[in-house]
Amino acid sequence: xxxMTIRILAGFALLALAGCGNLLPQPAPPPLLxxxxxxxxxxxxxxxxxxxxxxxxPHAEAALDTTRIALxxxxxxxxxxxxxxxxxxxxxxxxxxxxxxxxxxxxLAAVGPQSGELRADAALVTSLRHFEAVADSTSxxxxxxxxxxxxxxxxxxxxxxxxxxxxRIVAVKDAKGNLESSxxxxxxxxxxxxxxxxxxxxxxxxxxxxGFVSVIGHVAADLLRKMxxxxxxxxxxxALELQIAGVLGAWVPRIVPTGAKLLLARxxxxxxxxxxLWDGLVPVLHDRPEGSAVVEESLISAEAxxxxxxxxxxxxxxxxxxxxxxxxxxxxxxxxxxxxxxxxVLDLVLxxxxxxxxxxxxxxxxx
Numbered sequence: 524x525x526x527m528t529i530r531i532l533a534g535f536a537l538l539a540l541a542g543c544g545n546l547l548p549q550p551a552p553p554p555l556l557x558x559x560x561x562x563x564x565x566x567x568x569x570x571x572x573x574x575x576x577x578x579x580x581p582h583a584e585a586a587l588d589t590t591r592i593a594l595x596x597x598x599x600x601x602x603x604x605x606x607x608x609x610x611x612x613x614x615x616x617x618x619x620x621x622x623x624x625x626x627x628x629x630x631l632a633a634v635g636p637q638s639g640e641l642r643a644d645a646a647l648v649t650s651l652r653h654f655e656a657v658a659d660s661t662s663x664x665x666x667x668x669x670x671x672x673x674x675x676x677x678x679x680x681x682x683x684x685x686x687x688x689x690x691r692i693v694a695v696k697d698a699k700g701n702l703e704s705s706x707x708x709x710x711x712x713x714x715x716x717x718x719x720x721x722x723x724x725x726x727x728x729x730x731x732x733x734g735f736v737s738v739i740g741h742v743a744a745d746l747l748r749k750m751x752x753x754x755x756x757x758x759x760x761x762a763l764e765l766q767i768a769g770v771l772g773a774w775v776p777r778i779v780p781t782g783a784k785l786l787l788a789r790x791x792x793x794x795x796x797x798x799x800l801w802d803g804l805v806p807v808l809h810d811r812p813e814g815s816a817v818v819e820e821s822l823i824s825a826e827a828x829x830x831x832x833x834x835x836x837x838x839x840x841x842x843x844x845x846x847x848x849x850x851x852x853x854x855x856x857x858x859x860x861x862x863x864x865x866x867x868v869l870d871l872v873l874x875x876x877x878x879x880x881x882x883x884x885x886x887x888x889x890x
Contacts, residue, residue, distance in 0.1 A: 554608040557592065559616065561623035562675050565630075575633040576625065577643035580618045583651035588614045613651060621647065624675055654682075658691040665691050666736075670698040670719060677701070680708050687712035696736045697727060702830065706730045721773050725766040726830040728754050729823070739773045746772075746795060753798070759822045761801040763846065766829060767838065768794035774835045786886055787835060790879045797875065800868045818856070821849035839883030847876050 587593055590612055591603040609616055618636065625634045635641050658665045667686060671677040677699050686692045687708075697705050698719035709716055709731040716732040718724045721739050724747070740747050750765035772791040775784050825845035832838055854869040 552606070554606050556608055556610050558610045559620055561620050561627060563624075563627050565628045566672070569628075569630055571632075572630055573632050574644045575641055576631050576635075577637050577641060577646045578618055578622050578625070578634060579637065579646055579648050580614045581649040581651045583614045587651050588612055617649075617651060621649070654686045654692060655689055658689045661691070663691070664693045665689075666694040666696055666717070667692065667714075668696045668698070668719065670696075672698065677704075680704050680711075683708045683714065684712055687714045697723075697732070702726055702730060705732075722770050722832050723830050724750065724769065725754065725762055725826050728762075729826065739769050743769060743772060749798065749802075753801075758801060759819060759826075760850075761798045763822055763826055763829075764794045764798040764801065766826070767842065767846075768792070768798065770829060770832060771835060771838060778835065783886060786882060790883065793875055793879055797872050800872065818849050818853045821845060821852065825849065836883070836887040839880055839887065843876060843880045843883075847873065847880070850876070 586601050590608045590610075592607050592609060594602050594604060611619075622634055622636065625631060633641060637643075637646075654665075654667065667678060667683070669678045669683075678695075683695065692714070694715040694717060695708070696717050696719040699705065700720060700723065702723070705716060705727065708714060716727060718727040718732050718735045718737070720727075721735075721737055724735050724737070728751070734751060735747055737744075737747055746765055746769060750762050750769070753759075753761040753765060768791045771787045771794065775788045775791070778784055778787065822845075825842055828841045828845055829838070832842065850869050850873050854866060854873070857866045857869070859866060
């Protein structure tokens with residue numbers, strides 16, 4: 524009887540398990556897998572560095588070095604996206620991306636992970652952190668530096684929007700070269716923008732930037748101060764002339780032939796002189812009579828063209844014709860009796876521009 528009782532109880536147990544099988548926990552669906560792509564587009568110019576580089580796995584705290592995708596909702600919390608994961612642990616994935624991106628750039632003799640096949644001349648050691656970690660480590664205000672030409676990647680607008688929620692992240696040095704993106708962030712956050720690209724100083728001011736963190740500011744801070752004052756005072760002509768002076772001046776140390784250096788330096792001084800001629804003489808354009816809006820729009824078009832300049836030749840080909848056209852229309856609108864001083868300055872400046880434009884065309888036609 525004892526053995527029969529055991530068999531019967533065991534049988535009931537098996538029946539119970541079979542009948543309740545649909546009540547047991549079901550396996551969770553697999554997470555959606557995400558991966559990042561290495562950089563593939565790089566500036567065409569750039570020298571080859573005869574260097575073999577080892578890329579170490581980035582240092583990362585355990586909470587980040589996981590296949591789970593982290594997000595921060597506040598400076599003191601770290602959460603993870605549900606039903607989503609990286610294809611590998613974050614540190615290993617970023618190491619692979621760095622190696623692939625550097626390899627795609629074709630600037631190094633060799634790049635790879637630590638191995639016996641690579642005789643490393645240098646090692647790239649990185650760490651994975653977020654902007655909040657840096658801001659939390661100081662009591663000082665923090666300015667983010669958005670410079671994809673150096674870092675290989677731009678700070679996405681959504682990232683800047685999230686960073687702006689931190690009390691100490693207050694500003695951006697913008698060298699991204701994307702005015703649309705910058706305008707979007709300035710519209711939707713309280714971040715103060717400063718131009719970090721001298722060719723874009725005036726265009727960035729026109730969409731809401733407050734000033735500059737400038738390279739040429741080390742040697743021409745007074746020129747930048749005058750340009751900012753001219754812009755804030757509504758004197759577009761003077762601001763544009765100062766911006767052109769700064770752009771040409773910035774090319775002087777970067778261009779090789781001595782004759783080209785001297786010519787660009789002389790032309791930069793000419794534009795600075797034009798700005799001094801306008802100082803206190805030219806009224807704000809939008810306060811002038813009908814037709815002035817066209818002149819102002821022409822100057823704004825010249826500013827936009829200047830923002831696209833990547834070589835000094837483009838200043839002479841694309842920017843100066845727009846400036847000349849605006850000044851000629853302005854001269855035609857002016858009346859000899861009421862605006863004789865302005866007409867006299869326009870005449871001087873137009874003669875200067877015609878001569879400089881021809882010199883610039885001749886110089887770069889030979890190169």
